Amino acid sequence: MKKASIIMIIGPLFLLGLFSFPLWNIMLGAPQYPEPLGMNIHIDGLSDMNEFDLQNIDGLNHYIGMRTLPKPDEMWEFSTFPIVVGTMVALGVLIGILGYFRKVSYKWFLGWFILMSILGVLGMYDFNAWMVDYGTNLDPNAIMKLSNLDGTPMTYSPPLFGKADMLNFKVTSLPSTGAWLMFVGMMLTLVAFILGRKNRKFAVMKESSKLITS
Amino acid sequence: MKKYSFYVMLLIGFSALLSSCGNQGDGQSSNGALSSSTAEKAYVAPGEHDEFYAFISGGYSGNITVYGLPSGRMFKEIPVFSQFPTSGYGYSEETKPMLNTSFGFVPWDDSHHPDISQTNGELDGRWIFINGNNTPRIARVSLSTFETEEIIELPNSAGNHSSSFVTENSEYVVAGTRFSVPIPQRDMPINEYKGNFKGSLSFVSVAPDNGRMNLEFQIIMPGFNYDLAHPGRGKSHGWFFFTTYNTEEANTLMEVNSSQNDKDFIAAINWKKVEEYVKNGGGTKIPAEYAHNVYDEHTHTATSTMKKEVLTVNPLDVPGAVFFLPTPKSPHGCDVDPSGQYIIGNGKLSADLTVHSFDKMIAAIEGEKFDGEAYGIPILKFEDVLAGVVKSGGLGPLHTEFDGKGNAYTTFFISSEVVKWKLGTWEVLDRQPTFYSVGHLMIPGGNSAKPFGKYVVALNKITKDRYLPTGPEMEHSAQIYDISGDKMELIYDFPTHGEPHYAAGIPADLLAPKSKKIYRLDENKHPYAVLTPSDAKVTREGNEVHVYMSTIRSHFTPDNIEGVKVGDKVYFHITNHEQDFDVPHGFSMIGQNTSELLVMPGQTKTSLWEPKKPGVWPFYCTDFCSALHQEMQGYVRVSPAGSNVPLTYTLGE
The missing domain is CATH 2.130.10.10 (YVTN repeat-like/Quinoprotein amine dehydrogenase)
Structure with a gap:
């Protein structure tokens, strides 16, 4: 249980990476942008891949009537997500410490993992909803109003994951360092749970074998 | 055409054969730059860079x-x-x-x-x-x-x-x-x-x-x-x-x-x-x-x-x-x-x-x-x-x-x-x-x-x-x-x-x-620069008119100016607000006795215009900057000397 608890303490700490590394990255390449424009999505705001990229993405987006990219104070998520992540890290570490002193059982490790997964899915859902709104809810006076082949107005939501063609741009949207650190951290808590359960079984077996031999 | 080029290739190949036979030993081909290995030495493929x-x-x-x-x-x-x-x-x-x-x-x-x-x-x-x-x-x-x-x-x-x-x-x-x-x-x-x-x-x-x-x-x-x-x-x-x-x-x-x-x-x-x-x-x-x-x-x-x-x-x-x-x-x-x-x-x-x-x-x-x-x-x-x-x-x-x-x-x-x-x-x-x-x-x-x-x-x-x-x-x-x-x-x-x-x-x-890609707008210390479009303005000092103008794809700020008079000296101070590599904007005014300006991202340049005739005179961006480049234009109303049309400058009104 000691080993499992130490892993449970370390795992959530990986989520602290989200405070310095981006969660997600969206790259926009086009013939006239051989060096693609890029946007990093952090839990507390957006940042340039290369300096002035956000400004230049906004400059291009204004042709198709997209709103400018949100500043940190323009979306509640950018102030809430850091609190949620910070709280979850503290909670995870606390569970690990309590596990170390055998105050809580290994099942709490799984509980943390499930809670974090639910929050993660909710976060992704919210993120996707924002992208759909951002790419669909366009200025009616946009300079370029394009239609799909079936006559419906063209929308410009970037993909949540993977590649997509948007007009002259090839858009690639992938998890970034912060997300990978989060993934590793969460997996560690799962490992902690599995280890904890194994140890528990082993301990139970030892207990029962003692009973038998004595 | 295909057949023709085949014969040409054959001919070139054949003559290369001949000349290489004839010149063996002296290390020089009379074909000079035509022989393929020589051509490759000067060839830099499309998109590749020179040495x-x-x-x-x-x-x-x-x-x-x-x-x-x-x-x-x-x-x-x-x-x-x-x-x-x-x-x-x-x-x-x-x-x-x-x-x-x-x-x-x-x-x-x-x-x-x-x-x-x-x-x-x-x-x-x-x-x-x-x-x-x-x-x-x-x-x-x-x-x-x-x-x-x-x-x-x-x-x-x-x-x-x-x-x-x-x-x-x-x-x-x-x-x-x-x-x-x-x-x-x-x-x-x-x-x-x-x-x-x-x-x-x-x-x-x-x-x-x-x-x-x-x-x-x-x-x-x-x-x-x-x-x-x-x-x-x-x-x-x-x-x-x-x-x-x-x-x-x-x-x-x-x-x-x-x-x-x-x-x-x-x-x-x-x-x-x-x-x-x-x-x-x-x-x-x-x-x-x-x-x-x-x-x-x-x-x-x-x-x-x-x-x-x-x-x-x-x-x-x-x-x-x-x-x-x-x-x-x-x-x-x-x-x-x-x-x-x-x-x-x-x-x-x-x-x-x-x-x-x-x-x-x-x-x-x-x-x-x-x-x-x-x-x-x-x-x-x-x-x-x-x-x-x-x-x-x-x-x-x-x-x-x-x-x-x-x-x-x-x-x-x-x-x-x-x-x-x-x-x-x-x-x-x-x-x-x-x-x-x-x-x-x-x-x-x-x-x-x-x-x-x-x-x-x-x-x-x-x-x-x-x-x-x-x-x-x-x-x-x-x-x-x-x-x-x-x-x-x-x-x-x-x-x-x-x-x-x-x-x-x-x-x-x-x-x-x-090699620099842009000039940083936040380092622009030009006395007539406008660092945000809201600072764009037109001022008059006697017969000198100073137009503090900014450009970004695809408009000038301001793009309608009135109150200029014949006999004025109009200085267009153009600041390019782009901070993107290779997006200059140009500026030219009809009848101007000077050249255009080509303004690099983050840069400010000034052009002097001395209007000689009353009328409404257009200016435009000379660099094909964007899909809306043709729309990147504006007008200056020039009134006769001594008239009292007020000095105004607008965009999108």
């Missing part, structure tokens, strides 16, 4: 053109001494002062010899210097913005030809006068030239941090023609060498009268000694008038200052600083090998090259073995300083460059060829024809301590039949030879702009990574 930058002087274009080697593709023309309507250089209010001189605004010059700044004798890629030959000037061009940053005029000089060459650590950029003149200038009979006219050698210091130039001193030499020059390097660092002609001091029918002496001189100047003399208070300050023009990258504006005096040095006052090395046949190019040991005088009326030895020169000076004097300056004995003679078999040697592997390459104007020879043995190793009448040649770093001896470019004076004819006036031609092997191999041929004289080359990886 070297070549900065080729424009001669009477007054500018520098930038090419890639080995592809011969032209990347840019950098305006230096000439007005350039393409960008507005010399037309915009900010850059007009760059072309100011003691003679007033001079919108043109004849640019000859670019030289890249050096540290420890090696190219450092900070700046490139170039001379204005006609109205003596030296310019400094930044190699991060590829824009002219500074121009200094040289007083007491005429035909600023042995210029502009930098010393080993860019301590000085040095300039000698081709035409001797009365110093100071005065009204006197021309035929009293001899003994009365003087030649000045100017030493312009270069500030190590920002490159700012200052004319430190001028050595006032006898009235010869100081033709070309190069600095000593390595062991000869601290010396400068100038070829001279017209030591006869003739003043008319020069082609005959200045070609009478069998030997002219190479003037060897120990500038370190002169520098020390000057630092200790030596020299005489004399009145002079010369302009010093500096462009600031952050205000995007040039200022011109008129200087009033110059420090002159009489060489006789600095013993041991100046000597003459007799050199046959009106030498033209003066070149120093990478080690600094050999000084090559290219005697242009001869078949041979004269090579002097620096060590022998020092020994002769120390032994005081003089062969007389000229105006008090000791003449060393020819035999005592001679290292060797290259019996070239060519005619009319002009310039020599080095490959850093012990070989030298000399151009022969009259016999139209480049000759490769070996330093030390003076043996001729190879020769290749040029097309035609080659002047300078250039190996990247070929006149520094560390040449990059892979290509040599021959810069020719005569084109004739090399390309499709374009009437009597044609661009000049240049050839690129691969010199990585034992024999030179012609790999490409391309036209050059203006009249190229010297050129300077540098490996691309020394420059490309630090």
